[in-house]
Amino acid sequence: MNWLSSNFDLVLSLTVQHLRLSVVPIILGFVLSVPLGWVAYRYRVTRGVLLTVAGLLYTIPSLALFVVLPVITGLSVLSETNLILALTIYAVAIMVRSVADALDSVDPDVRRAATALGYSGWRRFWAVEFPLAGPVMLAGLRVVAVSTIALVTVGIIVGVQSLGYLFTNGFQRRIVEEVLTGVVLTMIVALVVDLLLALLGRALLPWARRGAGSRRRRPSSEGATA
């Protein structure tokens, strides 16, 4: 722990930097995925295309993306915006499918009831479908969060400072403690963010938790579609 105590300030500032670099793509990815996921959910034709493209995006190696992005965007190779853009792309790649699945998971009877009550399409989406898609979207978002926090470390290779610095620096200088600190802290950051998201879910989606115990399977509604 000697190394850690003498480098505490560095580690702290890297952790804050790491969080900042993670949070932006997580939020951006979610915001962009909602309309894209809705389109994938709503139109059968676009669903296949969108989800395939999203899946392919996720298979691009991160290093390759970091190198190619500045060429496409025209930004400086050293700009951290490249990293944020790349991570946003990965976030969208995972999240679009989650949003589409989440919207699919909303009970059609509830959707129909909302329409029958007199919700207009737009209002129905925000007041009924979006909140009811919450639990499934949250599950996707938690995967995105952990994955993004892990990927931020790769940014060090293109010069963006994060906890990843402790890996490269530790390896170069043969300080095992430094490398371990980087690994453990990255995991802790991921776990803390994941926990925060779970708590946020409990606060925003209280109905999903309370109902879980007593929810029974509804009988088939075949007769209702007569």
Added chain:
Amino acid sequence: MSIEFRGVGKTFPDGTTAVGEFSLTIPSRTTTVLVGSSGCGKTTLLRMVNRMVDPTAGSILIDDEDISRTDPVALRRRIGYVLQNSGLLPHRRVADNIATVPRLNGVAKAPARERALELMDTVGLDRSLADRYPSQLSGGQQQRVGVARALAADPNILLMDEPFGAVDPIVRAELQRELIRLRRELDKTVLFVTHDIDEAFLLGDQVVLLERGGKIAQVGTPAEFLANPASDFVAEFVGADRGRRALRVEELDGVQVVVDEDGRPAGVLRGSSAAGSFEAKAGARTAPGAPAQGERAS
């Protein structure tokens, strides 16, 4: 609020015809029950009234106004709608579910909640349930919330799509009695869909029996169905020739006892004139509206 179907038809884009040509007038402040097996188009017809489904032929008039020219969202807000599985919004508490339409119409939160609590009294729900989520209620309670929600904006028309289809028989009987009471108190035009002929006879002032494709097999009061089934299909569907629909009179110590097919007593015949003197226990305005319901009403 009368509802009129004028030569209404519905053919889906894939070519299947749900409803051929359907014409019917539903008089104001009465209960009409559409009854038939799966696939007879009864739910499709019901959903045409609040434009959840638009007909591909013919027109529907509410108080002589063609609804195809109205804004569907505004139309739906003035028509109450109850679904089979209650269709409650799982993320809203009971009181908020009931207050949905008033809130959509811009009523402030406090008065909307007050109205919701009153409606809970109306449908026989304890006010202590107001802050529960729907999943924390029993099936029967959920259905009552569904009815309360449909009544919240005080609509003149109430559409009920097999509302009691998914609850057990005891709860169903209770909810049916409750609906009869509500109907008497509230004076609405009710259009009710069911596949249960007993339920249709119990609740309907006017019963419409449908065959496949929305073809009307017979329209009439429940008594008319039993007295003059229009076809073998109708007689078969209502079971006019069997069980407790095939009642006969037996004399016992000078009293005329009505018994069913198996000789089990259904009641006592009072006065000398026949069916007309049966009291409609259900309290339907049309006196002959409740034949052969001794078992249910007891």
